[in-house]
Amino acid sequence: MIFINGKYRLTRLTGVQRVGHELTNRIVDECRRRNVACEVLTPPQWIARSKLRPVIAALWEQLILPLRARRGALVNLCNTAPVFAHGRQLVLLHDAAVFDVPENYSKLYRRWAIFQMRLLAAGSSRLASVSNFSRGRLASALGKHNDDFILVREGAGHVLRNGRSDDVLSRLGVERKSYLLAVGSRQAGKNLHNLLAAVSRIDTDHVLVVAGGTDLSLFSSAVDVDAKKCVFAGYVNEDELRSLYTHAACFVQASTYEGFGLPTIEAMALGVPVVCSNAASLPEVCGDAARYFDPHSPEDMARVIEEVLQSEVIRGELIEKGKRRVQFYDWGLAAEELVEDVLTRI
Incomplete structure (x- = not known):
């Protein structure tokens, strides 16, 4: 059973969210072709309307999502994932910008992102990135080897x-x-x-x-x-x-x-x-x-x-x-x- 983290659906489709949307649709199609069970796990829509959406969505991802996905492999396509979940998950990290260009981010966001990425790198079954450049920079920042990241290239057909x-x-x-x-x-x-x-x-x-x-x-x-x-x-x-x-x-x-x-x-x-x-x-x-x-x-x-x-x-x-x-x-x-x-x- 494959589960897909659908938290990205709470926000507009720009950049990373676009990648999540397109890959999710194709993964569902590919699982159907292979006769593999697949489910997209999405937060309740009321969260999208809440003024506290970022906080509530993060709590849903860390607490509720791993429980719902515990009987299968969880695929996370948009940089974030449950940090204390079981090891059966793949995490797609799009870049190492918080390490390489920290001045582009607020201190609070940067600290949380680095903390989360290090935990995910240590505890996830599989890591992925979108270019050789990104996986090389991520491997260096997270103490990994390039081969620890599979390459998931993006598309433009959308x-x-x-x-x-x-x-x-x-x-x-x-x-x-x-x-x-x-x-x-x-x-x-x-x-x-x-x-x-x-x-x-x-x-x-x-x-x-x-x-x-x-x-x-x-x-x-x-x-x-x-x-x-x-x-x-x-x-x-x-x-x-x-x-x-x-x-x-x-x-x-x-x-x-x-x-x-x-x-x-x-x-x-x-x-x-x-x-x-x-x-x-x-x-x-x-x-x-x-x-x-x-x-x-x-x-x-x-x-x-x-x-x-x-x-x-x-x-x-x-x-x-x-x-x-x-x-x-x-x-x-x-x-x-x-x-x-x-x-x-x-």
Whole structure:
């Protein structure tokens, strides 16, 4: 029997939660194909409406979830899991950011995350991560070997299922191909201050559209940015996000730290040229399907972005390479390999 930790369902599908959602659906399908019993264990919906949701949800995960999953193997896909549960569980850890870039997090969150990750690393049957970069950094931080982590790569097929809502362009006051797109929060690691500085140096009228949530309570060093050449879209639904990708002149991932960088392959899947940082996991994930810049140099960022914007040939090459690259990333294959590991190793 396989149980899946469904705590992620209490929050919006952004980043890690998106991975949890897509893998959960494919794991359920794979278990059905293999005739293996599988159940997603989800907290009561009233918790989502509570002002104390983070605390109550954490208590549910630590106290109730292990009791409900005690007769099977528990799969945890979103960084957290019961720390004192029986050993029959797999935990997917997406990155080692709390160790590598502690300045991006509040002290309280960082201490809890590190405490929990160390207990999980010591007590879980199996550990997993989403890139070779991340499992290497996690292994180093947690006193493990790289081989202690199985690799669970992400996918991009979900963006092709979505519809489009082009009204978002008029709502934001932008036109087709008149903007660069960045996706993510306004925390310092996303490097928006350098990206904005780069955009101001580009000799075009392009603006930067930033789509995504802005949960500033979690991040202690959020960037205060100048809005003159930047449009903050805030949280957008899936159809709006697809439209923003589709009509962007290019997609820019400026992060100084990413465990994987899901938006890069989402953009590739939708035929958008990708320009990104040469840091952390991004070169591993994007391969030759992106143009790279030094994320610490606005001048280098501006130079590379401008090269892509001014050359139809370069954009065409990036689009074709992106379409080929994204074939390496498939939610179904990831779920198949994960289920096989759970059934044979836990």
